[in-house]
Amino acid sequence: DQQVKQNSPSLSVQEGRISILNCDYTNSMFDYFLWYKKYPAEGPTFLISISSIKDKNEDGRFTVFLNKSAKHLSLHIVPSQPGDSAVYFCAASPMDSNYQLIWGAGTKLIIKP
Amino acid sequence: DTAVSQTPKYLVTQMGNDKSIKCEQNLGHDTMYWYKQDSKKFLKIMFSYNNKELIINETVPNRFSPKSPDKAHLNLHINSLELGDSAVYFCASSQSGGLYGYTFGSGTRLTVV
Numbered sequence: 001d002q003q004v005k006q007n008s009p010s011l012s013v014q015e016g017r018i019s020i021l022n023c024d025y026t027n028s029m030f031d032y033f034l035w036y037k038k039y040p041a042e043g044p045t046f047l048i049s050i051s052s053i054k055d056k057n058e059d060g061r062f063t064v065f066l067n068k069s070a071k072h073l074s075l076h077i078v079p080s081q082p083g084d085s086a087v088y089f090c091a092a093s094p095m096d097s098n099y100q101l102i103w104g105a106g107t108k109l110i111i112k113p
Numbered sequence: 114d115t116a117v118s119q120t121p122k123y124l125v126t127q128m129g130n131d132k133s134i135k136c137e138q139n140l141g142h143d144t145m146y147w148y149k150q151d152s153k154k155f156l157k158i159m160f161s162y163n164n165k166e167l168i169i170n171e172t173v174p175n176r177f178s179p180k181s182p183d184k185a186h187l188n189l190h191i192n193s194l195e196l197g198d199s200a201v202y203f204c205a206s207s208q209s210g211g212l213y214g215y216t217f218g219s220g221t222r223l224t225v226v
Contacts, residue, residue: 034214043117043203043217044156089156100169101215103156 003027004092006104014112019077021107023090026071030092034101035064035075038087047088048075077109085111116140119204119218126194127226134189134221136204144168145187146215147179148203156203162187194225 005024013019023033031052036044050057050064050073057064063076077084090104119136126132138145146169147159160179161169167179176192191198201222205215 036214041219043205043219044215045217046214049214087154091156100158100161105153105155 004090004102004104006090006107008107009105010108010110012110012112013080015082016079019080019084019109019111021075021088021109023073023104024071025092027092027094027102028071029094030102032093033064033066033073034091034093036089036091038089038106044089080111082111082113085109117204117206117216117218119221121221122219123222125224125226128194128196130194131190131192132194132223133191134202134223136187136189136218138185138206138216140206140208140216142206142208142216143184144207145181146205146207147187147189148205150201150203150220152200196225199223199225
């Protein structure tokens with residue numbers, strides 16, 4: 001029962017181009033979504049989030065888009081840099097749950113020089 | 114000056130042994146978590162403590178017992194280790210709900226042989 005799905009295990013993008021990471025969810029009770037970035041041998045680090053009342057949130061090179069009707073969100077990184085090579089996790093928080101995050105399986109992003 | 118530190122980083126042990134993983138955070142957060150990253154790379158919550166009180170206790174074998182002596186510490190004790198317990202275990206902390214992101218430790222890779 002995978003409520004948060006990241007269907008691409010890996011993605012390879014040329015440096016300087018746009019990276020688009022996708023995430024789909026099944027539970028309409030999710031009202032907050034987060035992206036985390038993870039380097040090997042390190043814990044995930046918080047990257048950017050979006051509330052269900054918004055459809056876009058931007059922070060520097062990172063933009064998250066939320067399409068509630070499609071139950072889909074995406075993370076755009078532009079321009080992509082070598083340091084962006086990492087595993088990106090999508091996570092969702094159910095309504096009225098202050099502590100629970102449901103995680104996707106992650107997408108490994110590889111930025112080619 | 115690590116925000117969330119967990120020890121040890123690597124743990125190799127034989128089946129049937131009892132082991133502990135320690136976690137400490139110096140961020141002043143009131144909520145701490147244990148996550149397990151399984152072989153398919155999914156991050157699954159195991160336990161969550163808020164102000165030393167257990168608030169999330171997912172379906173994990175009762176061989177796993179968390180202990181929170183104070184808000185800054187959440188240790189994980191595992192009895193009678195089994196091969197299937199091999200995984201990376203992440204400790205994390207957050208403040209009042211975690212919607213602004215968790216801070217993760219760097220993980221403990223447990224290998225049961």
